[in-house]
Structure formats: structure tokens, C-alpha cells
Amino acid sequence: MEIVIKASQFILSLSLLIVLHELGHFIPAKLFKTKVEKFYLFFDYKFSLFKKKIGETVYGIGWIPLGGYVKIAGMIDESMDTEQMKQPAQPWEFRSKPAWQRLIIMLGGVIVNFVLGWLIYVFLMWGYGERYLPNENVKDGIWAQDELATDLGLQTGDKIVSIDGKKIEKFDQLPIEFINGNSYTIERNGEKIEKEIPVDFISKIVDRGKEAGSFISLRYPFMIGQIPKESLNAESGLKSKDLIISVGETPVKYFDQAEAILQQYKGQKTTIKVLRDGNEVSVPITVSQEGKLEIVPGSVSGKDLEKLGYYQLADKKYSFAEAVPAGTHKAWNTLTSYVKQLKKIFNPSTGAYKGLGGFISIGSIFPSEWSAQTFWSITAFLSIMLGFMNLLPIPALDGGHVMFTLWEMITGKKPSDKFLEYAQIIGFILLLTLLIFANGNDIFKLFK
Template identity: 45%
Template sequence: MELIIKILQFFLCFTILVGIHELGHFIMARVFRIRVEKFYIFFDPWFSLFKFRRGNTEYGLGWLPLGGYVKIAGMIDESMDKEYQQREVQPWEFRAKPAWQRFLVMIAGVVMNVLLAITIYIGICYTWGETYFPNDEARWGYNFNEAGHRMGFRDGDRFVSIDGEKVDDISMLLNQLLITESDREVVVLRDGKQVTLHLTLDELIDMRREKGYENLFTLRMPFLIDSVAAPTAAALQRGDEIVAIDGVHDATYTEYRRYLQSKAGDTVSVTVLRGGERIAGLGIPISAEGTLGVFADPQPFELRTQHYTFWQAIPAGIHKTGKVIASYWEQLKLIVQPKTKMYEELGGFIAIGSIFPGSWDWQDFWLKTAFLSIILAVMNILPIPGLDGGHAIFTFWEMISGRKVSDRVLEAAQYVGLIIILFLLLYANGNDVYRFFIK
């Protein structure tokens, strides 16, 4: 059932993104009275799942879920249809329009994807607000996995800054740490003192390749007493923080629980912090089940939520979109730099589908849809022939030079672009197959 929900979310998201993107081209073409011959969600080689015609446009749903397209009259596109070149130029054709109009038609899909992301983020800010975990709530520090220990982190460290930038929102910490083409300087608070860790690019690359960033750090859970349940623990009070049991000190709740189980039926010496005062030597009998006779506070941390009115949500949504675009653009720049080896982390449809949860959560769905809409916009604006950015760059050249690029050059560029796109699709999806089924 979880797999079905993931698949449903993926296809709903993909349909929305492709539909909105192609709608942008469609609307702008119609604004300039350019005929749109086809409007398709997904591709339709050989046949389509269904189609109907209204006016001069055929609308349909293809069977190959790799995108979608609009076929604009008088333009070289993915269909490689060149029949129009044998005819007289018609006033309703793409090629008959001035360069600035053709340029706007080309970038309209990207603009629509950015506007979709803005709209979604505005809706999320207004409906749910922005909830995040602030770094200053991690008063007991973090535990680190093996990759973190190799880089010099110690359990109990608290983040202070990365390359001089203060750490606040923990959800953004990995981006601050990993999106880099150079070494990182991380300052942590350790035993009350600031310690600087110098992380080399090679270390960060190795961590990414080994997926050491997964669970790189987890919050240290303290043993805070929520209530006293047994008379034998009457010396303890609500709000006490257990900081030592016998010789075990500065441990996590799980570590203390493990030690208590080993002392079942015995008596231990407990040290607590109470109102800022350290109280030691509290002798507490341990039950036969290895329990202290208290209930621990299950949630000693507080998430922060920034709420917005409708009018406040508009600039907040625009700002959020800008931050995500800037972050993804930085990642994209790193992918094309061989020394970062981030190209090894490219993923295809399986990787995209795997980001959706196994249960339906509308807030999460819309967050991922907005993020993928930005990815689609950024990827399409790249100056690769065959993509919107490739078409736009030729039109922009015509606008500034006054010379139109010949159909023969456009046709050759389209073939080159299709080869590049096919290679990227095969490489990204090949990475998926290797990661999920072979490695």
C-alpha cells in the first residue's frame, strides 16, 4: 500500500508540473495568435491513451510518462516535424512572429513553474506556517554517526557556525555543510568551549559518496523527569534532569535506560540538576524490571512555527522560492564540476519517486511539488538545445544581432540537444538502477 501511495503522489505531482509548464507555452502562444497544433500530457509515440480536438488544437494524454509537450505551428521541436518548411510562411505560425514574442513563448513554461512554486509556498505559509527546529533548542547537543566521528565530531557537540555563518534552522544544516566546492570550517561548542573543525573537500566528497550524511547527527535525548510513579523514587521530582547514575554521566536517556536494566533489583546513586543546583548521592532502588520508577519527558524540545496572515504569506512565499532556487542552482553548479563528484548522485524517476512518503500528507506533498517545480524550471532554462533555454538562447541572439538562425542550424541543434537529454536520462536512471537494485 505504501508503494501505491508513493506512485500516486509521484504521478499526480508530475502531471501538475508538466501540465502547468506546457500551459505556459500554450497561453503565451495563444496571446500572440500562434496556432498550437497539439497539447499533450506525457508523450504519445505511436498512440495516445485518449485525445480530442477543439478548434485547431488536439488535446491528449500520452502513454509514456517522461514529460509532455505542446506542438506549436511553424517551430522545430521534439517531434522533428519539418513539413512546415516546405510551405509558405503563415501569419499564425511561430516563425512568422517577431523574435521578442517567440522568446516570451519559449520562457513561458519556466515562468509558470516558478509562479506555481511561489503560489504553493504562499499557500503553505498561510495554511500551515513555517515550522522548524532551531539550533539553540539542541541544548544537549547531538550524537553523530560513524562518518561524523571520522570527520572529528564528538557526541555532545553543538553546532555554532559553518564558514562563519551562524547555524539556526537545523533542516538547512546539511545544505550549509555539503553544498560546497571547497573545504568547510565548522565551529562547535564542546564542553563549554568553541572548537573549530576543518573539513576538507575530499572528506565531504567521501561522506556524500558513502551516504554518510544520512543520520549524520541526531538529537541527544536527556533524561528529564516528567512525573514520579513509584514511592521508591520519592527523592526525585518533576523537572529533575538526571546527569549521572553511579559512574555513568552525561549520557543520553537510552544509555541511562540500558544501564538501569543491567542494575535490575539493585540500588543506584543518582545525580540530578534541580533548579540549576547539582544534587548528588540520591540512592534509588531499581525494580526487578530495571526501571527507576519515573516517567521521562518524551518531548523536551520545542519546534518553532512562524505563522503568517494572507498578506504576510505573499512575500514569505516569494522569499522561500528565491532561497530554494539559489540553493538548487548552487547544487547544479557543483554537479558539473568533476572535483566535487556530485554527478554520481544524480537520480532519475525512481529517486524522485522515493522522496514521497508512504502515507498521504498534503503539506509534504505540496512542499515536494513546489521543490520539483523549481527543479523543472531551472533544468529547462539551461541553454541546452531541445530545452526551453536552448530555444530561448537562439531567439535572444536574434534579438540582439538582428540575424535569424537558419532552420538547418536549429534542426542540427535539436538533434544534439535530444542526444544530450537522452544521455542524461539514461545516466540518471542508470544510477537509480545501480543504487536501488545492484549496490
């Protein structure tokens, strides 16, 4: 059922983005009296799941869910309809239109993608606001519990001041900023220290199968969860949801502190103090030879952490007028972050190419339960991502057509149809290779 919910959201989001992107080409084409022969969601090689002709345009749904297209008369595109191009140019064809009109038609799709992403972020800010943990409120620093954190040069208790000289406002931004960044500044024992991010850091994340955010953690208290019957402390008097506040005579605030102090009592008996229903209670315990209590730690919700005074969350609400700049800031940060990630992918020394994913990776980012806020947030991200990808100057993408049209406008020389045909083929091969590689990565990860 979880897979069905994820897949349904993915298909819905993808379909919406494809239709609106192609509508961005369709509308200016019709405004400039250019004939649009087909408008398709997904590709229809050999046959269609559905099609209906309205006016001069056939609207349909294909069976290959790799995108969509509008077939504009007199244009070398995905259809590779070279026979049409051998005929004399007609006034309603794309090739007969002035360069500036052709440029607008080709830019229409990516403009829709960028505007759609921005609008979604604006309305999300207006409707939901933001609730997050300010990085400056992490007073006692991070927990470097993962080997990847130590590879970065982090230690438990480090306060992360900035990455690439940029102050980080939200704690949950840290993982992606480390992935995109080259250097960072921390505060350790009152001293500011600058460190380089290893070039192959992303490669290490991929190789170890780590999720992007798993190498940096908040420090949280040691709460008792379950106490197995075979535990040394099954009869100690410990109860579920007890919060450890001291071990022996040493006060503790965080799990990592309690864990370290318990190592000093290996194979011994001692007393711990716990916070239970607002009261301090002393409990005699036995520490195993491995320095463990032999219990299952419990989880503490963000609301409880805030109530206990560990972290103070920010809760921002926006009027519509305030949501516009907030949404614009969010959209811009999303775009710049994605561009940084793309640069890392094209730099072989980072190993980021190994993390490139296809449909499985994209589908997996959707939650297993429906959440309108999360769905639209992911859709906004994908819209901006698709807009930028389509703008890359690669033949077969909108950016390739834009590049050739700009060349024509600057030089006054229009590329020949034969040149455009070969460029389209090369671009299609490049995209197909990238598609196979990305989805091959997904399959490899599944088996791994």
C-alpha cells in the first residue's frame, strides 16, 4: 500500500508538471498562429492509451511515462518528422515565424515551470507558514554520531557557524549545505575553526548507503523506551519515558553524555536520577560489561524537546503580502541549491554522479501517507528542477532550441534543417544515455 501511495503521488505530480510545461509551449504557439498537431501526456510510440482530435490538434495520453510533448508543425523535435521539413514552408509553421516568436514559444515551458514552482511556494508560505529549528538555537552543538560526520572533521558539541561563508538559518538545511559546500566554519570550545569539506564527501555518502541527512544529528536526552525481560535492569524500577538526568554523581543532559559516562561503570552498580512526571527519582541500576543499560531508548518528540527546554522552535505565519517575498526566497534558494548539486554531479572527483537517480529515486521522496503540504512542496521543487534541466543548452531540450535561435538572432544565420536534425539525434542519444544511467543507478541500489 505504501508503494501505491508513493507511486500515485509521483504520477500525479509528474502529470501535472508535464501538462503545464507543454501548455507553456502550446499557448504562445497558438497566439502566434502556429499549427500544433499534437498535445500529449507521455509518449505514444506506436499507439496511444487515449486520443481525441479537437480542431487541428490531437490531444492524447501515451503509454511511455517518460515525459510529454507538443508537436508543432514545421519544427524538428522529438517526432523527427523530417518528411514534413522537405515540403515548402507554410505560413502556419514554426519555421516560418520570426525568430523572436520562436524564442518565446520555446521558452514558454521553462517559464511555466519556474513560475509554477514560485507560485506554489508563495501559497505554501501563506497557507502553512514555516515551523523550523533555527540553527542558532542549537546552543550545545550537534551530535557527531556517524562516521561521515567525523570524516568531515566534526565533533559532538560543535556549533556550525557557516558553510562557504554563508550563515545557516535553519538546522535542517545543514545536510544539503554540506553536500553543496566546499568549506565550513565551526565554533568549538569558544574557538572558531575553518575546515575544508572533502571533495569525495558525496561519494562516501553514496557508497555507505546513507540518507542525505543522516550524518548530522541533534543532541537529544536519554529517555527510557522498552525494558526487555532479560535485561540486567528489568527489576531496577526503571519505567518507560523516564528521562535520565544524572549518572552516579554526574549530571547529564544528552544521550551522548549519559552513554559516555556509563562506560566508566562497566560491570558495576550505580544510581541514576531520572525525571518522571516532573519529579526527580533515584533508581539503582546495573551496567553491563559493555557499558550498557540493556534497554531500548525511547524517542522524544520535537514538541516535548521544546517543552523540556532543549530547543526553541520558530513558528512563522505570513500574510499574503509577506508570503510573496518569502516564497520568492524559497524558490531562489531551491534553484541555486539544485545548480550547485548539478555542478557536483558533473565533477567526477566528487563521485556525486553515483548518487544520480531516476524514477525510483524521485518517487521515493514522496511520503507514504498523503500530505497536501508535502505533496505541493515536492511538486514545487520538481517544477523548478525540470525548468532548469530543460533550459540546459543540449539539443533535444528546450535549451538547445533556444541556443540555436539565439545564435540565429545574433549572427543573422539560421542553422540548416539537416544540422538541426543531426543535433536533435545527438541530443536524444545523450538524454537516453543519461536516463539509462540514472535509472540503472536506482536498480543497482535496490540490489545492493
